[in-house]
Amino acid sequence: MTGRRPTSFDIAALAGVSQPTVSRALSGNKSVSEETRRKVVEAAEKLNYTVDKYASGLRKRTSDTLALLFFEDPTPDDTLINPFYLSMLGGIARAASARGYDLLISIQQLSEDWHVDYEDSHKADGIMLLGYGDYLEARPRLEQLVQQGTHFVRWGAAEAGQIGTTVGSDNGQGGYLVGKHLLDRGRSKVAFLGLSDETAPEFLERYLGLSRALGEEGHEVVAAEDAIATAESGRNACERLLDSGVEFDAIFCAADIIAIGAMKLLSERGLKIPDDVSVVGFDDTIAARMSEPALTSVVQDTRRAAETLVDTLIAKIQDAAPESVLLPVELKVRGSS
Amino acid sequence: MTGRRPTSFDIAALAGVSQPTVSRALSGNKSVSEETRRKVVEAAEKLNYTVDKYASGLRKRTSDTLALLFFEDPTPDDTLINPFYLSMLGGIARAASARGYDLLISIQQLSEDWHVDYEDSHKADGIMLLGYGDYLEARPRLEQLVQQGTHFVRWGAAEAGQIGTTVGSDNGQGGYLVGKHLLDRGRSKVAFLGLSDETAPEFLERYLGLSRALGEEGHEVVAAEDAIATAESGRNACERLLDSGVEFDAIFCAADIIAIGAMKLLSERGLKIPDDVSVVGFDDTIAARMSEPALTSVVQDTRRAAETLVDTLIAKIQDAAPESVLLPVELKVRGSS
DNA sequence: CTGAAAGCGCTTACAG
DNA sequence: CTGAAAGCGCTTACAG
Structure with a gap:
């Protein structure tokens, strides 16, 4: 530090006012005259002064x-x-x-x-x-x-x-939109990768939304495999899904990152996306937009x-x-x- | 908010010591006896006391x-x-x-x-x-x-x-390793996507490292297209590279995210990776590990x-x-x- | 090993 | 509209 930091007293001396006036002027207090405020601001700029956050926080009892x-x-x-x-x-x-x-x-x-x-x-x-x-x-x-x-x-x-x-x-609405979309595309055997219990309420809502959309057409989720929000976990869940022998024509992943892992496994197993299996994610991350094929996903603003x-x-x-x-x-x- | 926060004076009263002793005990000052420290810590826990960061910061003149x-x-x-x-x-x-x-x-x-x-x-x-x-x-x-x-x-x-x-x-070393690796693979017509001037010194070092490796075998970088660290920019740079008509059998991208964009364009244009073109990135991001094919990349710890x-x-x-x-x-x- | 005193740099009633 | 005074909750010489 080039010397010590200037304090409000230094500004006060330079501007020719009292120290409390410096504080008022810089905090935007209405009662300070324009003329005085101008002098104070000028002095503060000259000395490169900024209000000490710790002193101000201690006095005001808020930390901003x-x-x-x-x-x-x-x-x-x-x-x-x-x-x-x-x-x-x-x-x-x-x-x-x-x-x-x-x-x-x-x-x-x-x-x-x-x-x-x-x-x-x-x-x-x-x-x-x-x-x-x-x-x-x-x-x-x-x-x-x-x-x-x-x-x-x-x-x-x-x-x-x-x-x-x-x-x-609105996770429920997101899951519902996905279900509707897959049905539109003629897919009704939809599997879910994610968590579908109370330990992950966001994932659960997505699952329930999907389930509701499918239910409206008399279908239900054909399988649900647990996955947390990592590619590795998505890959493993997808592997369990394939190995379980359950028939499915679409997968809804509770997060893009899960879908990324799942898609990688699917293509390793020779399955074509979307011809053999549709895959949909949630979050619309960069990785989703850049994957091959690009991932359909629910966008959160x-x-x-x-x-x-x-x-x-x-x-x-x-x-x-x-x-x-x-x-x-x-x-x-x-x-x- | 349930009443006001306790201060060091409250702790002092409860522990039967003076306020400065509370401060010493909690800051780990050596001179406090174990017996006293124990009483203070006990009182502090009882009242859920923590040192006020703003008061302490103001006095110590550091913010931690x-x-x-x-x-x-x-x-x-x-x-x-x-x-x-x-x-x-x-x-x-x-x-x-x-x-x-x-x-x-x-x-x-x-x-x-x-x-x-x-x-x-x-x-x-x-x-x-x-x-x-x-x-x-x-x-x-x-x-x-x-x-x-x-x-x-x-x-x-x-x-x-x-x-x-x-x-x-060590960006230079990273670029050098990439060059050596590509030469090992029989690729000598290497293009660079990134910035290769002083405005982006990290990218420049990577470029220079690549150039040095190629130079040791009598080759040079066949083309360099500007790209900043976004997939979109990588895609555009790759498009310019293809349209320029320059012959190349490998691309070194200064960042994974650039490579992601470039790979997407390459496969849209029907080019096979790595058969037609090798692609290498830098950063070893998740997206790189999950892309198809998985991206060779320089790992930073x-x-x-x-x-x-x-x-x-x-x-x-x-x-x-x-x-x-x-x-x-x-x-x-x-x-x- | 512990206490009484001072002071960090502000903001805010309180006067005028 | 502005100044003199008090005090936010600590830490740190200074004594003992």
Whole structure:
């Protein structure tokens, strides 16, 4: 550091006003005259002054910071964050910044004691939870957050009975669109790769949506193999599906990354996509668009999702008690179906 | 929010000691007796107390926070961060956390006035710069950082003449390994997709490494088409390459994501990979491993890169003046070559 | 090994 | 519209 940082007293001296006036001028306080504000801003620029976040945070009792907690999928091999969550990062960072908040990031294991951090130690005014998978395991912790009055918003399944405020895509509608589309294409023996129980509520909603669409035409899901959001897991699930001998003419994967693994196995086994099997994913990631053939997928509006998440959290911080939000999705049909 | 947060005075009262002793006990100060520390820790746990980051930061004049600045590639269409940088995020977050630092994130446009932030306003003790592409444009800003005494470490090209401390992969060695490998496979008419000028020093190093390997056998790069790190750009560059009529039997793409786009175009044009054209990428992303055929690529050790970046920055913060670091790379041969 | 005192750099009533 | 005063919750010399 070239000398010490300038403080508001240095600015005050240079501008010929008192120190509190510097604070008022720079925070946009209405009562400061334009003339005074101009002098202060000029002095601040000259000395390259910025308000000390820690002093200001201590006094105001707010941090102007949001925390983003990524929860890792419990992958056996490596520690991986679902690419879709990662793709939301940019939008969240931008949205937070546009609204005057800094963004603190942390990667968490579901097993860790994450509830006592961040807002408790006054690092953030509120918390966003992303990629939180296992509903049952985390339930007590979410309840504790609610009880402590912590401001938080969860990304994920937004169905009734969820704890706290949630922002998420309309997963049920997504699954339903996929079912309708496959039926349109003359495919009625649809298998599902993903989790279809309460441990992964988003995947479950997608499954139920598919099931509903098929049911309307008198069909049902012919098979469901468990897969978590990794290509490896998708590949293995697809292998179990093939080995089970169940007949199918389409596969709906609960995430693109699962579909990527499944498609790779299918082509290794000599199956043609979409002639022998239609494949559909969810998330519309880059990998999906670039696969061969390009993957039909359910699009979530990442930018809007990110903004909604941030805005909802800020509303909570301001005690506005916002509702949970369900964002519309869209089906993007490509070569794989 | 259930009442006000407890302070160190509350803990002191409960533990029957003075407030400074609470601070000492919790910060691990050696002079506190074990007996006293135990009482304090017990009281702190009982009241769910954590040290206020803002008060502590103000007093200590350090923030125990690192800032990570992502620079977006100037994509024409959408705002995208190179997937490779995103893949480093997890490792960086974990490494920072393991060393007792919080991590602040920001997405930046190269054009913005990013130097006056973060350390200036005392939000972070140091800054990591990732995905910084245009060397020439950013040079004056980096020089200003150095001049201001800001603690920062850059990820990227680590060749001589770079400003400040840099941590990066041995891109030259990577390009060289690719050249050798292609020659081994009997391919000598190698085209390059990426940038091969100073605006993208990492890409340039990869290009030069390839060129050196080919040169040792009396060959040279047959063509170089500009591409930035997006699939779209890779596709376009590959199209220009094909349309140029230049003969080639291999393509080295400066990033996997470029290769993904190029491979897609090649197969649309009916070219077989690797029979007609070998394709090699750089970064070893998931998309590369999952493409059809799987992409030969240069592997950067992401975890080690992330840890080295964080450790180097912490060393700088502690005024240890660390050297720039060049990390070894490895070639992962797969079906595409 | 522990306590009393000072002060980090701000913001916000309180006066005028 | 502006200034003098107090205080946010800690950490760190300074004593003892």
